[in-house]
Amino acid sequence: MVDTSDEWIRQRTGISERRIAEDDVATSDLCIHAARWAIKNAHIDPLDIEMILVATVTPDRFFPSTACYVQKGIGAKNAAAMDISAACAGFLYGLDLADGLIRSGRYNTILVVGGEIFNKIVDWNDRNTCVLFGDGAGAAVVQATDESKGILASYIGSDGDYADVDLLGIPAEAIDQKLDKIQMNGREVFKLGVRLMPEAAQRVLRQANVSVEDIDLLIPHQANLRIIEAVGDRLGMPREKVYINVDKYGNTSAATVIIALDEAIREGRAKPGDLLLLVTFGAGLTWGSTLLRL
Incomplete structure (x- = not known):
């Protein structure tokens, strides 16, 4: 196709x-x-x-x-x-x-x-x-x-200045022009994603008075491998502490982080007592981060 x-x-x-x-x-x-x-x-x-x-x-x-x-x-x-x-x-x-x-x-x-x-x-x-x-x-x-477990800190944010559909979104219901389908400026989305996700992650770490070194596993939004690696690098997370399953499912949008969390637990990558950092980014623009202890 x-x-x-x-x-x-x-x-x-x-x-x-x-x-x-x-x-x-x-x-x-x-x-x-x-x-x-x-x-x-x-x-x-x-x-x-x-x-x-x-x-x-x-x-x-x-x-x-x-x-x-x-x-x-x-x-x-x-x-x-x-x-x-x-x-x-x-x-x-x-x-x-x-x-x-x-x-x-x-x-x-x-x-x-x-x-x-x-x-x-x-x-x-x-x-x-x-x-x-x-x-x-x-x-x-x-x-x-x-x-003393569960959600320790949480942060969500947005910036409507980026709501322009030329960046990421569905323009309209004009089916004959395919404006009812996703359109995306991948280059700009990449730049914003690798900046905003680390910023969101650092914010919840400050809230909880926790350092990156304390994190047992980072579970980022599974947009694509390059974004995931860039976010991990900017946070200073070793690759073995970054959970990746985008290779199996692609970008499932709102479902990526919870699917990854579930799989990490099933695989033993995330264990009781572990400190997990979840971070994501999407159209809107919207973003968020959650720090939790299993």
């Missing part, structure tokens, strides 16, 4: 394979699947969930929210539900919001989900974007605790 090759894609992006959802699969389907696993691993009843936050820019419909479909799918009848639109930073936006709501004392158990089906909004004739994105979802149960 485009003038490229497997070798070109691997060298330029670090991506070897991706997952593409079937035509009859909705974003909520992926989110429900991930949510069920999170609920099972957290050993809770869906009826214990008080709030569902779904981070996505590929919702099932404009409204009602994808979160409402997730609520129905998992049987969380006691939960409020809403979507978060913060592009690739969406999951960390959700964690920040969940953290604040729980610390306020009004909520005890919140489900945060990041899910995307990007193949529906990718122009498969645009080499700049069609080789990058994949479909996926991940979820986490966030609960109040008296233990």
